[in-house]
Amino acid sequence: MARxxxxxxxxxxxxxxxxxxxxxxxxxxxGARVIVCDLDFGLNNIDVVLGMENLATYDIVDAIExxxxxxxxxxRHPRYPALSVLSSGHDPDRYxxxxxxxxxxxxxxxxxxxxxxxxxxxxxxxxxxAVAAAEEAILVTTPHIxxxxxxxxxxxxxxxxxxxxxxxxxxxxxxxxxxxxxILSPRExxxxxxxxxxxxxxxxxxxxxxxxxxxxxxxxxxxxxxxxGKSRIFDAEKKYGGLIGSILGGLKRRL
Ligand SMILES: Nc1ncnc2c1ncn2[C@@H]1O[C@H](COP(=O)(O)OP(=O)(O)OP(=O)(O)O)[C@@H](O)[C@H]1O
Ligand SMILES: [Mg+2]
Numbered sequence: 368m369a370r371x372x373x374x375x376x377x378x379x380x381x382x383x384x385x386x387x388x389x390x391x392x393x394x395x396x397x398g399a400r401v402i403v404c405d406l407d408f409g410l411n412n413i414d415v416v417l418g419m420e421n422l423a424t425y426d427i428v429d430a431i432e433x434x435x436x437x438x439x440x441x442x443r444h445p446r447y448p449a450l451s452v453l454s455s456g457h458d459p460d461r462y463x464x465x466x467x468x469x470x471x472x473x474x475x476x477x478x479x480x481x482x483x484x485x486x487x488x489x490x491x492x493x494x495x496x497a498v499a500a501a502e503e504a505i506l507v508t509t510p511h512i513x514x515x516x517x518x519x520x521x522x523x524x525x526x527x528x529x530x531x532x533x534x535x536x537x538x539x540x541x542x543x544x545x546x547x548x549x550i551l552s553p554r555e556x557x558x559x560x561x562x563x564x565x566x567x568x569x570x571x572x573x574x575x576x577x578x579x580x581x582x583x584x585x586x587x588x589x590x591x592x593x594x595x596g597k598s599r600i601f602d603a604e605k606k607y608g609g610l611i612g613s614i615l616g617g618l619k620r621r622l
Contacts, residue, residue, distance in 0.1 A: 368476050368477055369400075369402070369475070369476040369477075369478075369479040369480055369481055369482045370480070370481050370482070370502065370503060370593070371472060371476065371482045371484065371500060371501045371502045371503070372481065372482070372483050372484065372501055372502070372503045372504065372505060372593075373484040373486055373497050373498050373500070373501035373503070373504045373505070374386050374387045374390075374483060374484065374485055374486060374504075374505045374507060374536075375486045375494065375497060375498060375504055375505070375506060375507070375521060375525075376486075376488070376506065376507040376508065376514070376517065376518065376521065377488075377489070377490055377494075377514075377517030377518055377520055377521035378488065378508075378513060378514045378517035378518070379488025379489070380488070381507050381508060381509050381514050381538055381539070382507050382509070382536075382538035382539060382568065383485055383486060383488075383507050384407070384412060384413050384416055384485050385416065385538070385568075386505065386507050386536055386538065386566075386568070387403055387413060387483045387484070387485040388403060388413055388416045388417050388485075389582075389583070389586040390483060390505075390586055390589055390590060390593075391403040391417075391450055391481075391483050392417070392444075392447055392450060392586070393583070393586045393587050393589065393590035394450075394480075394481055394483075394590045394593060394594070395444070395447040395448075395449035395450035396447060396449075396590075397590055397594055398449060399449060399480040399481055399590075399593075399594065400449050400478065400479045400480045400481070401449060401450050401451070401479065401480065401481045401482075401483065402441065402451050402452070402453055402472075402475060402479050402481070402482045402483070403417070403450065403451070403452050403453070403483050403485065404427070404452075404453040404455075404472065404482055404483065404484045404485065405427075405452070405453065405454050405455040405485050406427075406455055406468065406484055406485060406486055406487065406493065406496060406497040406500070407455055407485055407486065407487040407493065408455045408456055408458070408459050408461070408463065408487070408493060409455075409456075409457065409458065409459025409460075410459075410487065411426075411454055411455045411456070411457055413452065413454075413485050414442070414452055414454055417444060417450075417452060418445075419442060419444060419445070419452055422442045422445075423440070423442045423452070423454045424439075424442075425439055425440040426440055426453070426454040426455060426456050426457070427440060427453055427454065427455055427456065427463075427468065427471060428455070428456035428458070428461065428463060429456075430471050431463060431467045431468070431470075431471060437471045437474050437475050438475065438478075440453055440454070440471075441453055441475070442454070451479075453471075453475075463496065464496075465495060465496045465499035465500065468496055468497075468499075468500045469499065469500045472484075472500050481593065484497050484500055484501055485497075486498070490520070490521060490524060494521075494524075498525065498528050498530075499528065501528075501530065502529075502530060502531050503530055503531050503532045503533070503534075504525055504528075504530050504532070504533045504534075505533075505534055505535075505536050505565065505566075506518050506521060506522060506525070506533060506534070506535050506536070506560075506562060507535075507536045507537075507538055508535065508536075508537055508538070508556065508560070509537065509538050509539040509540075510537065510539070510540060510541075510544075510545075510550040510551050510553070510556060511539075511550075515551075515556060515559070515560065518535075518560055519559075519560055522560055522561075522562060533562060534562060534563045534564070534565035535553075535556070535557050535560060535562040535563065535564050535565060535566075536565055536566040536567075536568065536589070537553040537556055537557070537564070537566070537567050537568070538568040538570075539568070539569075539570040540553060540567050540568060540569050540570060540603040541569070541570050541603070541619075542569065542602075542603035542604040542605070542606060542607045543607045543615065543619045545603060545604050546604050546607045546608075546612075553567045553600070553603075563598075564598075564600060565589065565592055565598060566585060566586075566588065566589040566592070566600065566601070567585060567600050567601045567602075567603055568582055568585045568586070568589075568601065569581060569582050569585060569601065569603045581606075584601060585601035588600065588601055
């Protein structure tokens with residue numbers, strides 16, 4: 368039976384979709400059967416991030432309204448067949464109830480190991496719909512004050528739901544800035560928000576899905592946490608240690 372995990376944040380643009388897509392890819396690469404479910408109605412961009420634009424014939428609204436069976440609304444990733452995408456509808460104004468979404472996900476859950484739910488920015492109806500469909504949550508923040516403040520607010524709101532676990536993923540971490548004490552470390556952020564730290568994801572220039580970028584290691588660690596229960600956190604500061612590190616740090620500052 369799939370674990371249903373919502374990826375949420377409060378503040379927009381902190382990396383929910385990036386985290387959902389990359390965690391989905393790394394879980395699927397390790398053989399887990401994964402659905403990445405886009406509940407950002409209207410924007411619907413996880414298929415784009417996964418390089419699967421225009422592959423879907425149906426979306427979750429079609430499944431809810433009976434135009435297709437839930438399984439027919441899934442699209443398999445061309446490169447990672449264990450990964451399927453469930454797109455949201457393209458009409459942000461159409462009312463879709465949390466119960467309807469939950470029903471669809473529950474009907475798919477027996478054939479999968481993980482259902483990752485990408486939620487929209489904000490704390491309105493779309494947030495409620497995404498969180499209500501899940502049993503666990505990943506709260507994404509960045510080391511920026513505004514993101515942390517919103518994460519704190521959302522963390523309080525998540526207490527109103529019956530979630531089995533809520534953990535923190537700190538995205539857009541710059542090891543060089545951490546080293547210089549210019550930003551809080553992910554550990555400090557996790558202490559401050561009183562949430563267990565599940566993942567640290569470095570700020571990177573290239574997208575992660577290619578598995579070459581350093582950030583994909585952060586997502587491999589993150590996937591291991593779910594697959595084995597052992598948490599291994601990416602060390603964003605490591606490459607800025609020693610002589611090479613000081614040079615890298617100096618270069619980055621000049622850029
Ligand atoms: N670790 C990272 N390093 C570099 N760029 C990143 C990283 N994480 C996310 N980004 C970039 O930041 C932008 C916002 O990320 P993303 O779309 O995942 O955020 P989001 O929280 O889903 O946004 P929204 O609230 O609008 O749905 C994207 O352009 C994405 O490529
Ligand atoms: Mg998004």
